[in-house]
Amino acid sequence: MRVLVVGTRTLFCAPVITETDRGRYEWPKSVAGGAVHQLPCIAGPASEHQPRNNVTATARYRCVSPGRWTDLDVSRCQYTDHMTRILADISAVSSISTIRPTAIPHSFLFGVTVDAEAGKR
Numbered sequence: 001m002r003v004l005v006v007g008t009r010t011l012f013c014a015p016v017i018t019e020t021d022r023g024r025y026e027w028p029k030s031v032a033g034g035a036v037h038q039l040p041c042i043a044g045p046a047s048e049h050q051p052r053n054n055v056t057a058t059a060r061y062r063c064v065s066p067g068r069w070t071d072l073d074v075s076r077c078q079y080t081d082h083m084t085r086i087l088a089d090i091s092a093v094s095s096i097s098t099i100r101p102t103a104i105p106h107s108f109l110f111g112v113t114v115d116a117e118a119g120k121r
Contacts (some may be wrong), residue, residue, distance in 0.1 A: 006031060006114040014061035022046075022074040022086060023059065037061050039076035047089055 018025050023042030028038055037060035045057030054085040060073040079085045 011065055011067040011082060013067050013069050017071055018061070018072055018074075018075050020072075021079055021081065022077040023080055025059050026059075027061050027069065032063050032065045032067045034064050036071075036085075037063060041074075041076040043080045046076055046078050047092065060066075 010025045013027075013030045013032055016027050018027065025039050025042070027037060027039070030083050038060050041057045041059055057076040059077055060071070061069055062071045079088055
């Protein structure tokens with residue numbers, strides 16, 4: 001257990017909840033001073049940030065003086081919406097020919113084709 005002794009003039013960042021397309025994070029009241037706070041990614045690591053050596057991917061937020069949150073970073077976290085994850089993975093590939101056929105569900109491709117045809121009418 002860690003014990004932190006603070007003075008009466010210590011500045012804090014109030015607890016805050018952030019909601020992004022990569023998750024909802026509840027940041028606790030924290031002592032101001034530039035420390036980066038980390039929470040595990042809600043939907044796991046983003047494809048390009050798969051954990052190495054059992055290190056968990058994290059969302060990060062910095063509490064700075066005079067007691068405000070700054071520099072929210074959820075880039076290491078996976079999108080919470082399944083369709084957004086698929087589209088992000090596709091956009092990360094430089095050439096459609098390099099995508100493994102099993103990487104894209106057939107139901108997704110069929111849905112895109114149907115939607116595109118409907119839009120032409």
